Amino acid sequence: MVEIRLKNSKSRRVEVLDPIIPGKVSMYLCGPTVYDRAHLGNARSAVAFDQLFRLLRHVYGAENVTFVRNFTDVDDKINARAAETGREISDITAETTQWYLDDMGALGVMEPTHMPRATAYIAEMVSFIEDLIARDHAYARDGHVLFRVRSFAEYGKLSGRSVDDMIAGARVEVAPYKEDPMDFVLWKPSADDIPGWDSPWGRGRPGWHIECSAMSHAILGEEFDIHAGGSDLLFPHHENEVAQSCAAGHAFARIWLHNEMLQVEGKKMSKSLGNFFTVRDLLDQGVPGGVIRFVLLGTHYGKPMDWTEKKREEAEKTLRKWYDAARPGGAVPEAVVAALADDLNTHAALAEIHRLGGADLGAALSLMGLWDGTVPDWATAFDVDLSAFEDRLRAARVTAMQSKDFSEVDALKTALLGAGVEVRMTKENVELLPGPDFDPAKLEDL
Template identity: 50%
Template structure:
């Protein structure tokens, strides 16, 4: 299958070159993207959710533009914070990582984030990490010392290019460990020894565990290849994590680039303050989705351009909910119109905004203009086109995924309620009543009540709402 000709050229801001470039994958029939995922020892906060949502939009767009995308988002399941959490709880690290990895997946699903094609775990690629370290040592880019393996930063002349930092700033910014076995203060750890009570793997340098940076390089090589099209993550990862990834991968692959394009999303700030544990203003997604619709949280994250800092406020979230009320209201007004969205349903102006470095604020403006037109249109053909365009454009950025009935019945206000599942259960109850199986009908009503859903039977059928 050949890549489809597309009138919308995708442009992306490349952190490495510091300019916007027309995206040109190595193979248009196999586009590759890797995004740094969560370190699973605690609940994800709203700042962690931003890259998940941003790169979900990019993945959806790439699938529209190209016949095949391979999107990998990793799970970091071996790291000192995980070890500390497991020790504090008196359990194996896998108990901690499996619990929080699943919570992360569930929370992101409520925000409309689709699962990546590949979700590699660091602990499943330790052999590949060891192999990469051996190659780096052989090429003179790494060295073993006192059970450690360290990357030799002075051996890579381009170190610092991604972050644009001076050497002294990088050493200070990385908060590097001063150790007598280091040849250079900037050298960073690829492998470190494990004590008997710490998780570890056998290696040529003794029993130990990998450093954080080598994990992503090895997983990228294993699952996607030496050079990928897009590497993404939050701006907080630009240095030292991505800088170190770039260095070790380039050196392990004889100078081949790790990624053609580097993308970074901006911070989420709480009001005007940067979110941090020390300030006590960390907002967990797990708590937020109990208070607000997942789509509203998603829309609030997309209301700003992904590269800019985003100020998170209660009013901003309330505004996102009102915005969705308007969009679903327009769709409700088109309830009598039969229109199935097609792959081309998103209008040109919407696609032009998205393909211009994911300009979601501009794309949303187009979406609301469609809703405004829909509220006044009277011609049946025009209304059908507007409905298809609204749904098609909305779904391309992960919005308008439920029916207006489900949204206004309360599923939009209670993210834990699956509107489609409610509709399925109501249909099953109606079938049971028709078959005079009243015991089963009562059982389903009880199951709906347990979900927090109240139903009412009337002349027009069965309606439902979130129970108060």
């Protein structure tokens, strides 16, 4: 079996994936908070770990891989959106959840094995919190329940921080119900106009961090193989997940994976800079989902990436070329699998694919989530009829052979080549083929 190696954020080392249950792999990915459209940064995490999901299925078999990606559908951002719009919270979360599924589906992101919603696991969260209180790792006060950070000696090891340094260097809320500034909320009271559930501490709702611990435990058990997410979640979200899960006696995740952040044209994506856009924005502008996925996979998940218009153009040209050459069937070449098995090196995998053609190319593109066996409409949009230009070039050549003046032939060839058309001329025939750089607009003057 292929040996998969992954960079474990917890150990800071590349480690061999050695599944807890031999031959079976379990993975959890922190999913979206559903109150708006997914932006390009959200998509990077979804695409990167969808690629890992695909690799795991290829190596271990689809039936032996369990992938969980949650939906956070109880959150103060959702409550705020409901207050702004006057809409029901359930309507907002249902709509935005489907938006996410549709937009990620357009990028070739497969649906995970399980997609739990936080609101369906409130009972498990309450039970989890009760256990932490019983173990003296949490306490209730003024309708809140908080995790006692200093009760967990290993707090900070995942992110490489110390509690004292975090207090000294951060603006931490010192609420009257906290024993210590670093203690974080597991449960908080709800006013009558926002979602709430009955609990031993009164009507309220869960804190964000407890959600993933409770859902991963309920579905994957005491310990699972991989926990993934964006590097922005490393602290405090993932650090707090580790603390509360391990304090409750669960071994939790063995390997932690974090994708780095995304920029646009060399700058942090920001609404104030005018370079913030959602996946739906790009799709509505006519950027194909496969092209977006290709650009995202072009940079290793563990490195910062820069979305640029140049990368988008190059991705589209490359995919057009590949779709023209790909054929169904075949087997994924070992070199492509080996690149992905090397800490999900998608950049290297794409480099290997450049050497392929035919059925093996099709198989490799399928593994990368870039091809479903059919050529998408956008990739054939430039399949135009060049027969009129062929006739014109033939006639010009006949005239030139008689007059010995080939200036018109040369001019036509130069214009066609400049438009990305391959010109094939023999004594008997003229054939024009649109290449990956074909731009029909450049033929308008002809």
